[in-house]
Amino acid sequence: MKPVIDDYLPLAPAMLHILLSLAGEKMYGYAIMQEVARQSEGRYKLGPGTLYDNLQRLMKQGLVEEVASRSEENSSRRRYYRLSDLGRGVLSAEIARLEDVVRQARPHLKAPQPGRI
């Protein structure tokens, strides 16, 4: 049975940031943490415990998959992760949902007219 993308939405902030960081290329854990910090301009810092817990869940859900290590990498400890097709679809859907939320929110966030409650 084909999974429905809407079942995965909305994404938790940590999951969204991990998927976003993996949107470009495959990465290992430490690189994901740095990418998340870069994307959020240092305002959101993932700890390794949170990162690997979320990666574990994302892999179980099939949104992220592990890939073979780069041959040029020296360290055998590193595991690389990338977005699956399903993960990419979920990320796209989540971004569309957030865009919709932002579009809906903008008129309400305009400064109120003087004299109006």
Next chain:
Amino acid sequence: MLRRLYIQMLWAHPAQFRYRFCDEMLEIFDRADGRRESLRLLLDGLISLLRQWTIRPEFRQPWQPVVTSGNARDPLLFHLIEPYKPRPFALMQGGLMALLLILGVVTAISHGGKLRGFVIGVHHSRPSLLPIDRDSVGEAELNTTVKFGPERKDPWRPLALSYFRMVRMLSVIDTDGDLAISHWEMINAPAVLRKFDVDHDGTLSAQECGFFPGKLRPDVADRLQRSFMREHPVLAALDTNHDNEISAAEIANSSVALKKLDRNHDSSITAIELIPDQSETQAAMILSWFDTDDDGSISLEERSIGDAFPLRSLLDPSDRNHDGRITRAELTTELAFRAEIQRQLERARRSIQ
């Protein structure tokens, strides 16, 4: 130090998570810049540990080892360490050994006196430490006497003893003879009181309660009988309708009536609460003489009869609420007040002399 702590904390993670991620987590920890960052990672690891054991049961399936291209130079590789599980037979063997050991220790302790000195709980002292003359023990007479200290004297006891003998009903209600009526003795009072009903008419007359008229004139005997029933608090409390006899209903209600005498509410009526003071006795006596209609008070009409005239100076001020009726309480208060005045005058007179 922090690194060692972090490794221990990583070891505490569930096996599957540990083998899969802990090498990388340790690598990240090694890259930490400064002590503060290391502490932050340690805290993050602790939270992760809690999370994995509490809300991630789905990731705790048995781990299957994966063949990886490990580097021999790496000092610590979590994914290369085989998960260790003791064999069931070894567990059974260990359990059996532990059981046998416990049984042995328990047996040694329980039979300590019969076994040799090396057994736990046994100590043989040398004879030189505690010399015992066995011959003298065998022939000696058992002449040890135990002396108790002097018995504490209760100043109320002689008075209470004589009062309980005088009012025989009290000594019967007080079944344990401690000169106090306990809560259980109050509850048991109806059954005890019924034993006083000698003529089996269902009521207790003054004579059955202990009044002895002797060879007095009937009118004098009648007044003394009323005085008897009113001056003793226990009889006055039981005779609630003041008819100088305790009816069947009053006997049945005696437990409740007796509780009213417990002025300090300690669930026990002591001699202090039972023995009337002088004012109460006098008040009961006066009431028995002048309360001709037995309603428990002296009315204006009863005060105006010839016999009462000499006592008008006492009776009139006794009516403190000016309702025309002098109750026993009012009379007792007036008599106690006069006695106190008398005592103070006596003291003043002595100080002048």
